Amino acid sequence: MLGDETVRLFLAGLLMMGSVLALSAQPLQVPIRKDCVEDGQMACYATSSVRLLSGAGSTFLAVRTGPGIEYEIFVRLNNGDVVTVITSQGVWLGVELRDGRLGWVHGFWLENLAG
Incomplete structure (x- = not known):
């Protein structure tokens, strides 16, 4: 049977993991639709x-x-980082990062590789 301290540490760990997950999954204020067939x-x-x-x-x-x-x-991206462009709004591009997250970048700083 688990002691009170073990249970308390386990619950604290779960709370910390939830905080980390919440920080890594940044919600977009302007959604990017991936509906290309x-x-x-x-x-x-x-x-x-x-x-x-x-x-x-x-x-x-x-x-x-x-x-x-x-x-x-x-x-923050650096020179040489690669993204996939999904959509655009004027000079702003909706992109998918290598880790699957979506976000918006100014198109001036991207060079088309293929596609």
């Missing part, structure tokens, strides 16, 4: 790489919860 003729999405970031100016590409600078940054 592949027909074998054309790619649905384009793979792009972060480019042109320099130490003199921007040193990272902000991934935001919506298409604009007023939205919260939840990830």
Whole structure:
């Protein structure tokens, strides 16, 4: 049978894990719809790489919860990082990160690789 201290530590661990999971799953303020139907003729999405970031100016590409600078940054990308472009709103692109999360980036900083 488990003692009170063991149960208390177990429950504290579960609470901490829940906090970590909540932080890693950033909800988007502007959703990105992935509703492309592949027909074998054309790619649905384009793979792009972060480019042109320099130490003199921007040193990272902000991934935001919506298409604009007023939205919260939840990830920072660096030169060479690869994303999949899902959609666009003006100069803002809805992207999927390598870990499956979705977010918005300014399109100027991406170079199309394929797709």
